[in-house]
Amino acid sequence: MAASIAVALLTAILTPLIVYWLTTRTRKPLPAKLPPGSLGLPVIGQSLGLLRAMRSNTGERWVRDWVDRYGPVSKLSLFGAPTVFVTGPAANKLVFGSDALAPKQPRCLPLILGRRNILELVGDDYRRVRGAMMQFLKPDMLRRYVGTIDAEVTRHLDAQWxxxxxxxxxxxMKLLTFDIIATLLFGLERGAVREGLAVAFADMLEGMWSVPLDLPFTAFRKSLRASARARRVLEATLREKRARLERGESSPADDLVSCLASLRAEGSGKQLLTDEEIVDNAMVVLVAGHDTSSVLMTFMIRHLAGDPATLAAMVQEHEEIAKNKADGEALTWEDLHSMRFTWRVALETLRMIPPIFGSFRRALEDIEFDGYVIPKGWQVFWASSVTHMDPGVFKDPEKFDPSRFECQAPPYSFVAFGGGQRLCAGIEFARVETLVTMYHLVRRFRWRLCCKENTFVRDPMPSPLHGLPIELEHIGMAPPCKTDC
Incomplete structure (x- = not known):
């Protein structure tokens, strides 16, 4: 057994080296206008340096040092592939708006989430799937569900805080976002099915960013098996939703799965999305909606613990809304539009600590950009923090200043939600759950950080030390207990 595992590991290590060596012997000459930089050692390149930096919370510094050395367009090698690293608003526009670039996710993601997920699609397929998802995630639909999200947040705070x-x-925060997704997007009632999905999802996350080595006892194998369990739950949910729609017992507006199952292509009347596409993209919604929103709200709480002026302004904004509401009355869509300052705090938090560090694209053809050529087949890597922390784009970027979002940021300068045709379909959903949650939190609690060391790491999402333990003060109640790290 041990010998077979050793052989498999050796094969996994040597195969990329052999492939690289063979392909470099026959590769056509590279363009003369390649960007400056260094490809480093074969296969290894700069991968280990970047991974070490991310795990020690110096990833942003690593990429800024690289840009200082080689400029806003440079070449390097990451994860076994030649790569062009691009930064700045013009580069962001290229990344999010060019059909000459295709998404390129880590190999483990399509294997776990499914190959027909929106992160993998391009061209007409991408626009078709995104358009279908927006039928439910657009503001006109979400305004109906503010009360549902309000009820989930209130229940969560009563039970857990x-x-x-x-x-x-x-x-x-991860528990809360999962419950909101399970209720609103999947239409799952509390019970054994929902609990089974929660367990499968938690197991799946452990191997989401692992080495895609399908061997016993690896995180990737565990994640694949958990993914299969989660998919079975979603496939059964889809069958049930479709049957209820056909019997007239439910509406396409009930939840995202029902909405996607009901959509038909114009002219042909055929189902707009395949069952595989519905399940694959439900998996993406589960991962993206769970992680990004929970990270955002966690870091808002982290920042507010040390910024009493910002907290006071948020409390004042929310009390103005509350004084016109009866006790226990749920928030409305109109209430959320009055929370302008709170959303600016959220945007500033995302600017300084974006949940997504960066991602890759793949050049489908030779691309000329900023005087250089990005060769066909090469990776293109972008990192949002370089633009977000550029003093030429955002004045005093190290300062937390929500007022900078009183006016719309220049195009493609703030890219926490992507941009252009790749703008996150769930941006409005994230706004609603963030505003509702922060409204109830700041009106019910005050808090203090337990840990003297206020740091975080990326793995790959930012995670504060020990998950951010805090002492709670219940407004109008007894003082909190004393804990420390």
Whole structure:
């Protein structure tokens, strides 16, 4: 057994080296206008340096140092492939708006989430799937569900925060976002099915960013098996939703799965999305909606613990809304539009600590950009923090200043939600759940960070030390207990 595992590991290591050596012997000459930089050692390149930096929370510094050395367009080698690293608003426009670039996710992601997910699609397929998802995620639809999200947030705070002297924020925020997705997007009632999906999802996340080595006892194998369990739940949910639609027992507006199952292509009347596409993109929604929103709200809580002026302004904004509402009355869509300052705080948090560090694209053809050529087949890598922390784009970028979002940021300068045709379909959904959650949190609690060391790491999402334990003060109640790290 041990010998077979060793042989498999050796094969996994040597195969890329052999392939690289063979392909470099026959590769056509590279263009003369390649960007400056260095490809480093074969296969290894700069991968280990970047991974070490991300795990030690110096990833942003690593990419800024690289840009300082080689400029806003440079070449390097990441994860076994020659890569062009691009930064700045013009580069972001290229990344998010060019049909000459295709998405290129880590190999493990399509194997776990499914090959027909929106992160993998290009051209007409991408526009078709995104358009279908927007039928449910557009503002006109989401305004109907503010009360549902309000009820989920209130239930969560009553069950997980009220009466506690201390809590750990990140896992609770992940629990909350999962519950909102399960209720609103999947239409799953609380019970065994929903609990089974939660367990499968948690196991799946452990191997999402692992080496795609399908061997016993690896994180990737565990994630694949968990993905299969999650898919079975979603496939059964899809069958049930479709049957209820056909019997007239439900509406396409009930949840995202029902909406996608009901859509038909114009002219032919055929199902707009295949069952595989519906399930694959439900998996993406589960991962993206769970991680990004929970990280955003966690870091908002982290920042507000040390910024009483910003917290006071948020409280004042929310109290103005609350004074016109009866006790226990749910928030409305109009209430959310009054939370302008709170959303600016959220945007500034995303600017300084974007959940997504960066991602890759693949050049489908030779591309000329900024005087250089990006060869066909090469990776294109972008990192949002370089633009977000550029003093030429955002004045005093190290300063937390929500007022910078009183006016719309220049095009393609703020890219926490992507941009152009690749703008996140769930941006409005994230706004609603963030505003509703922060409204209830700041009106019910005050908090203090337990850990003296206020740091975070990326793996690959930013995660604060120990999940951000905080002491809670319940407004109008007894003081919190004393804890420390």
């Amino acid at each position: 009220a009466g506690r002297g201390a809590v750990t924020v990140l896992p609770l």
